[in-house]
Amino acid sequence: MPRQPALRTQPVGPGVGPVRTRVATVATPDNPLDLVAGGRLDHVEVAYQTYGTLSPQRDNAIYICHALTGDAHGAGLDEDSKPGWWDNIIGPGRAIDTDRWFVVCSNLLGGCSGTTGPTSINPDTGQVWGLDFPQIDMHDFVEVHLRLAAQLGISRFHAVVGGSMGGMQALDWSLTRPDTLDNAVIIAASSRLTAQNIAFSAVGREAIVRDPDFEDGAYLNADSRPDTGLSIARMLAHITYLSEDAFAEKFGRTHQFGQSRRGFGVDFAVESYLDHQGETFLSRFDPLSYIYLTRVMDYFDPFGHPQATNRVVADPVNYLVVCFDTDWRFSPSHSRRIVRHLEGAGLPVTFATIASSWGHDSFLMKLDPYHDLVRAFLEVPAERRTARASARAPHFDGHICDREVSR
């Protein structure tokens, strides 16, 4: 594989600027949230940010769904001047152009960055939920997104966009509530985890749950936290986020301290990297959220029943499905399966495999062919979208086509 040109992770030019996180209450005892797996939540708060300006017609909104460990801070600079996790794609003049689009980004149900989750207080007991927090589902995420949207006065989105588990939410949203979006952008996602995918998540969860400091999920009451388990889970996950080639290019067999220090501590640079990833994760994520959110992915299988596409066929959504050739967390075959289901139902799909040596992490990187594709897809005029939605054969503007673009 040819070496990747130097990667720009941060774009040139000013971004969104300072942003702040707001909180909305989207479920109350009078308006509880009934969950797919049977539970009910009487109180749900959602942390969110917005960028850009909602048009008077309220027709320029884009919803960003985050991946496993994201949060509401998608773009701009927070109070610590830290850029959002997808700041390279969201901003004035960027692929998701905030001069044009009004962008909403919220923290997921079950998360640990402002939205109600297993570390929140159970109002019935006054105690932290812990493992009493109900089982949640990909569709519950979407339901919460829609409740937030209603509070913001948005009944229909120009697009719903997400990478990895964010793409899964965009897919679920499009299949279940096609009346509320025109376009879905599904990046490096899956409609059905493989046994190997589940295996990786299962080992990460076991590391957390078997950590003696997990205390059966009651660690917050016990003044402990299964940090060892959480960092092991994160280190393991990071191996799957980069391609083998990216590991080789980035680290090879170089030693962290120049000379080898033979022993069981950090010696190879790759060990230092994983150690750092495991360590920094502790300050921003919670073990209970980790096990709840990874489990949602394991059970996601939206095409698992024959009526899966009935609604969206009646009210078509335009799809952009993007994958990365070296992604082995969710390899291109996952995206191809999504495309097969959608195209089989006659839905308009633009599909691209982007060449990148960075594996699954590519969806977070500023790769021009990828960002240009997202930008162009979002900018198709509304009248063309309507025309396309009724067309059986998918097609698109001249500079992008629905053929697979691979190396």
Next chain:
Amino acid sequence: MPRQPALRTQPVGPGVGPVRTRVATVATPDNPLDLVAGGRLDHVEVAYQTYGTLSPQRDNAIYICHALTGDAHGAGLDEDSKPGWWDNIIGPGRAIDTDRWFVVCSNLLGGCSGTTGPTSINPDTGQVWGLDFPQIDMHDFVEVHLRLAAQLGISRFHAVVGGSMGGMQALDWSLTRPDTLDNAVIIAASSRLTAQNIAFSAVGREAIVRDPDFEDGAYLNADSRPDTGLSIARMLAHITYLSEDAFAEKFGRTHQFGQSRRGFGVDFAVESYLDHQGETFLSRFDPLSYIYLTRVMDYFDPFGHPQATNRVVADPVNYLVVCFDTDWRFSPSHSRRIVRHLEGAGLPVTFATIASSWGHDSFLMKLDPYHDLVRAFLEVPAERRTARASARAPHFDGHICDREVSR
């Protein structure tokens, strides 16, 4: 990929029969073992088994080097009637035919199945070695094998055979002591771990070392054991031993108990498999041995210096290098690198890539093309071997060739 025919893991016909493990003392204060990394051991015992009969000329011996978690019980039935870990390839009429060859299999230095290792008693202190056990190297394994061989009256082996880390020992042995073997069989091995390979091992070790029951390696004195860490490490390793396709074929997304039991316990069959692998490993392996032996692989890099092949070029060994197309623990590129180095030095190499859907675990399986190849390679008459050893261009009998055999 076409589905694999039903796999025979156990061969037809009687095997070696009952076997027993013997112990030899190969280092004493008068004859200590000086280690590559600078340490010294004044007392080393080695557990070993033998199968077949040594010829009066002592020219029919084959040494079996085991992989990470193997032991001396390579074939036959132990006192509990448990077959050896490589019983499907070693036995009367089997590929490593004990009617013809005298086979030696020993537990590795640093192991936990009868050979001296970090859980042995340090004779200087009367305490368990723990982390005071010195750092060991692939070549130290070979040195111990040679000392055992000397006690058995064997100065030259017909072949040294090993899979995975066993193949690495065979490679080191051939490069450093080519005067003591005619043939080396290197299966599913590597001469140099990648950053990703090291990463997987590093996370497994971290799970062990960070387990509070590890007690800085003194757990045997503390009456505890980092079982959680060891089982996490084993579960993780098992993901890398099977191919993604093998996981899909073996488990798919089936539920262990028929109906789904949504939650964080075992629900998918693949979770049950990993759980079982982690659990059963505890009864037969030790956490300290795990971290010592995996670390040996990380540092193995025998072609890392320019004189690597000087000795074997002066005293050529015949090589059989075998890999499996779906192995992603040590992918075929690892074996190809070994072949490039050996062929670059003008050494005779037979190289085959065997089609198998089972990934790295294939080296332990009874796959006919693989076993037939090993059998045929071992049976080349001595006079032909001698003739070949002096020939520049590698070649072989008509039914096997040095071209890569792939699907």
